[in-house]
Amino acid sequence: MLAEARRVAIAEMVQRDRVLRVADLAQALDVSLMTVRRDIEALHDAGVVEKIHGGAKARGERSMYEPGFELKSTQAEAEKEAIARAAVELVQEGMAVGLSAGTTTWTLAKQLATKDRLTIVTNSVRVASVFYDSPSQNTVLLTGGERTPSDALVGPIATRALHQLHLDLLFMGVHGVDAEAGFTTPNLLEAEMDRALVAASRRVVVVADHSKWGILGVSSIASFEEVEEFITDDGMPTEAVSLLRERVGSLRLVTPQR
Template sequence: MPMLADARRAVIVEMVQRERVLRVADLAQALEVSLMTVRRDIDVLHDAGAVEKIHGGAKARAEPSMYEPGFEVKSTQAQPEKDAIARAGAALVQEGMAVGLSAGTTTWTLAKRLSAMNRLTIVTNSVRIASVFYETPSQNTVLLTGGERTPSDALVGPIATHSLSQLHLDLLFLGVHGVDPQVGFTTPNLLEAEMDRALIAASRRVVVLADHSKWGILGVSSIASFEEVDEMISDDGLPPEAVEAIRERLASLRIVSVPQP
C-alpha cells in the first residue's frame, strides 16, 4: 500500500536531517515514488520551513552558526561517505611522511586506515585520533598537542597552537564543519578555527575532507578560503551547483563514489 503523503514527507524530513543534503533521485528511489512526487513534496516542505529546497534536491535548514554537535552524534552521520573519502585520502600518504590530522569524524575515519601503515609521524589535536594509533601496534610516531577540549574532542587554545610553531608537515588532512560558497571552510568554534589555521601554516599541502552534507553550512569562524587549500575530497552526493562553485575557486576537487547499500 502506498505511503500517505504526510507520512512520506515526514520520512523525507527525517532523511534530510540525518544526511544534511539529499538528491531528488535518491529520495525517489528510497521511497519508491516518482521524481515528480518527490519534487512536489520538497516544495511543500520548503514552504513549511521543514527543509531547504536546492537545485536537484533538498538540504537541512541552516543551523545557528555557533551550533556544534558532539563527536558521538557526528560519527553516526554519513558513514559510507566518510569511508569512501577516507579511502581516497589514505592513497595520498606514503611511509616516512609527517601527516597532520585535525579533529573530526572524517579524519578519525582516515586515521583508522593510516594506523595500518608504518613509519608515519602523526600530528593531531584529537584525543580520539591519537587513541586509534595508540591502540594499533605499529612503528608510527604520534604527537598529540595539549589544550582545552571542545565538543568535537579537539584540543585547542594557546598551548595547542604554540606546539605547532616549530613543526613542518608534509601533508595535512583537515576536517571542517561547513563549506560555504562565499567564505570557504568554517567551524562554530573560535579556538578550533585558530588551531586549524596553525595546522595549515605548518603544512606543505592541505587537503580538506568534507562529505556532501557540509555544503551550505556556515560556522561563525572561518578556517580557510578555497584559495588557501590545495585539494578537497568529497562524495558524489555533492550537488552539481556545489561542484561547479568549488571548482571555480579551488585548485583540485576530487569526487569519490559511494557504494550503494
C-alpha cells in the first residue's frame, strides 16, 4: 500500500474509533510499528489526527466539550461491561460506596444493584435510578445540585453534602486521562464535586476505557498518584500502560467480551 493510501486509512480508522494504538494500526495495515509512527507523525503535522503516547486520537476534542449521556452510553459498551465486572469484585457487604457520574459508573451500578446491604452515595441521577428500580436492599444517598449534560449533580449544594461523609470506596468515571494533567473533566463544577468525592473516600478507583487516554478536559480531578487503582481495558496504548504502572497505585487491564 502506498504511503498516501495508508495514511488515509489510518485517518479513517482513528476518526471512527477515536483512539487507536500504534500496534493495532500496524496489525490492521500489515506494516511495521516504525512505519505507523512515521505516518502518525505526518498526519499530526498535517492537522489530521493528534499524536499521543503509543498511538493517535481524533482531533476536535475541545477541553470544555461535554457530550451528553445518551451518546456516551453507546460508546465502548463491551469495554465498560468488562471494567464493571472487575470493579464489582472490590465491593463487600456493608461498604459505603461512592459512584461519580458517568456511563461507566452507570454500567457498574447495574451490577452493584444485585448486591445487598450497601450504602451508595452518588451525584448521578442515572446511577441513583438504577438502585431505586432494583429490589435489592441498599441505602442510596443522592446529592442535590445543578444538572450537567452528563446527568451529574454539581455545585455548592452537592459538594456540601459530602463534607460529613466517609466512604470506604469510590468508583470514579472520568472524561479524559492525560499524561501531564492526570484525570480530567470538561466541567469545572463537576471537577469540584469529584474532588470532594475523592477527599471523602478511603480508596479511589478510576474506571475508564482506553478511549479516554489523550483526552484533556479543562479541569483536573486527581493526579495519578492520588488513585489507588485504575481499571481500564487492554486497548490502552503500550506507552500509556508503562506510564500508568509507574504512577498509579495499581493498574488493572481487562479484556472485553466481543
